[in-house]
Amino acid sequence: MRKRLFSLLAAALVAAGGLTAATAVTTPAPANAASCYEWSSTLSRGDSGSAVKELQIRVAGWVSSAEHLVIDGKYGPATEAAVTRFQSGYGLAVDGVAGPQTFGKIYDLTSSDCTPIHFSYSEFDDNCGANNFNGGAVSASTAKENTRRVMWQLEAMRHKLGDRPVGITSGFRSYSCNSAVGGSPSSRHLYGETADLGISVNVHSQCTLYRAAWKAGFTEILGPGYSGHNDHVHVANDPSPFRSAPSC
Numbered sequence: 124m125r126k127r128l129f130s131l132l133a134a135a136l137v138a139a140g141g142l143t144a145a146t147a148v149t150t151p152a153p154a155n156a157a158s159c160y161e162w163s164s165t166l167s168r169g170d171s172g173s174a175v176k177e178l179q180i181r182v183a184g185w186v187s188s189a190e191h192l193v194i195d196g197k198y199g200p201a202t203e204a205a206v207t208r209f210q211s212g213y214g215l216a217v218d219g220v221a222g223p224q225t226f227g228k229i230y231d232l233t234s235s236d237c238t239p240i241h242f243s244y245s246e247f248d249d250n251c252g253a254n255n256f257n258g259g260a261v262s263a264s265t266a267k268e269n270t271r272r273v274m275w276q277l278e279a280m281r282h283k284l285g286d287r288p289v290g291i292t293s294g295f296r297s298y299s300c301n302s303a304v305g306g307s308p309s310s311r312h313l314y315g316e317t318a319d320l321g322i323s324v325n326v327h328s329q330c331t332l333y334r335a336a337w338k339a340g341f342t343e344i345l346g347p348g349y350s351g352h353n354d355h356v357h358v359a360n361d362p363s364p365f366r367s368a369p370s371c
Contacts, residue, residue, distance in 0.1 A: 148223050156230035159237040165222040170198040181229050184279025184339040185209040191342050239278035247294025258297025259313040266295050266315030280339040290324025311359035321355040330371035332356040
């Protein structure tokens with residue numbers, strides 16, 4: 124009780140003086156989220172470290188058109204803007220500071236393996252029936268982590284599209300799998316940085332998905348009218364940005 128009163132008094136003094144400071148996050152995370160990652164203090168512009176990096180992964184899909192949030196562990200203007208959009212998108216108090224409300228909503232969206240609740244690794248690791256993340260351009264653990272980041276961007280896309288499901292038809296591929304399906308030798312599928320959104324498993328049109336991906340932080344977006352992409356929209360985090368969907 125004494126600790127709680129002290130925290131409230133300290134917060135009041137900080138507010139009265141017009142100052143900002145890291146504040147303990149007193150709202151505990153639910154068990155499923157706590158087993159993944161739990162923040163212990165508020166985060167705001169100027170902060171850095173692993174806590175910021177974990178936050179960036181979860182808000183990376185809350186950027187403006189054609190933006191890409193760099194996951195660098197530095198809470199700069201771009202991260203602040205993404206947090207602000209996340210807060211606004213979920214009806215939270217909007218201040219660009221990640222505190223109890225923001226973390227609480229992230230916890231609500233988190234499964235025990237750190238993936239967002241509406242997506243799972245099993246949607247991305249078919250790998251031509253191998254059901255793993257082996258045999259690509261990076262280690263299995265890196266491919267899996269890259270896939271997790273894609274999932275959080277797709278979670279943002281899903282919410283912006285009215286919380287209607289976004290279906291996945293292809294994710295990670297090994298070199299042999301990628302060759303078997305006729306993929307590009309330099310495909311980001313080999314890195315786990317990609318998702319193909321097939322029209323057969325989506326209620327949204329290709330052009331709707333293509334445009335939504337622009338505001339979800341993806342740097343490579345290919346859709347109808349681009350060679351080989353008339354039955355799906357391809358989204359990826361490619362170091363060399365490229366977007367094309369002539370039919371949209």
